Amino acid sequence: MPIPRRLLQASVLGLALLLVVPNVLAQASELFSLKNRWEHVTTHNSPDDQVDTLKALAGEAEALSQQYPDNADVLTWQGIILASLASAEGGLGALGPAKEARAALERAIEIDPRGSNASAYVTLGALYARAPGWPIAFGDSETAEAMFQKALEIRPQGIDVNYYYASFLAEEGRTEQAIEHARRAVKGQVREGREDSDEARREDARALLESLE
Template sequence: MRAIPFSRLLIAAALGSTLALAPLSASAFEGEVFSLKNRWEHTVTQMPANQREDTLKALASEAEQLANQYPNEAEVLIWQGIVLASYARERGGLGALGTAGDARDVLERAIEIDPTGGNGSAYVTLGALYDRAPGRPLGFGNSDTAERMFQRALELRPDGIDVNYYYAAFLKEEGNTPAAREHAQRAVNGTARENRQVSDEALRREAEALLGQL
């Protein structure tokens, strides 16, 4: 039998170890994101308003640590961006602009890695950020950019509850009542995602309330 060089054996062993560990690493990363998502959902849908800001601040810190550990995982960055955007919204005022800007930067980085933006989630959050932030010189808010983000999200997930609700809210602010009504109805009729049922159902209720105002 032909002898195999020892160096090649070492390389093969190292490669085998890497391949064996990869599923475990992926599972660990997915589990951490799943835990972060569940606690975020509980915070934004069920926690009393006077407790949300501090909790989201802690979640944002945790998400940052996770992103530092997995800097090239789009899903991790998307959830960091979502948590930061929620924290900025809860803080409100000019003091939240820095946090909102951080959320924007993280989400745009995630889209560079995954152009689908987590099946549209990054684009929805970016659309809401560009819609709600003040424009220059104070902030980065821009209606045209918000429109583009929402349109891209709709291309990826046209029946999404979150996509249609936030786009409907944007259209209402823009004075386009017929289109706002259409997308609010689509949000009401949409199907909740299996991994986001709690937050999607909360948005469905908000879409029903919005529809009543249109």
């Protein structure tokens, strides 16, 4: 007796789910681990003590991005980790990870412009704001501004969005705007799973606000 089409379709779908679900769960578990370890090292260690751990995390993130090359969240976190490594290393040693971070974040935005709740745009804005300009690197204040504005469209009350934008505005001499966004950062709500880093940025925003007022 031939198998009914609906039963055959259900069987094929069930088999597909059995193959896909373990991969999805594995990817989520690995990414969760990366996020947690990044959160810990960047909020509990000094920049000098962050470098070795961030290098190891960057290696893991690279392996994960090769395994899931079209996953925007994976690419965003690869970019975040590399950007943190660039910040911790400083100087000319920061240029390599900063450029790698930019590439990963731009790819993440291509896949999902609103992915990771605007984290890719925030990190790109900070990279463009801090990196040296041409011919040494890719720093550009107009591009930084555009990235921060994109992030604000998605998450206008975000602590990190407003803190990094306020810091950029202060560097640009736009004090009144910097004060406005620093205040927003101080009043912002922390994100689930990002409590430590958001509270750290809130404290940074308070310090920035005190220096500006």
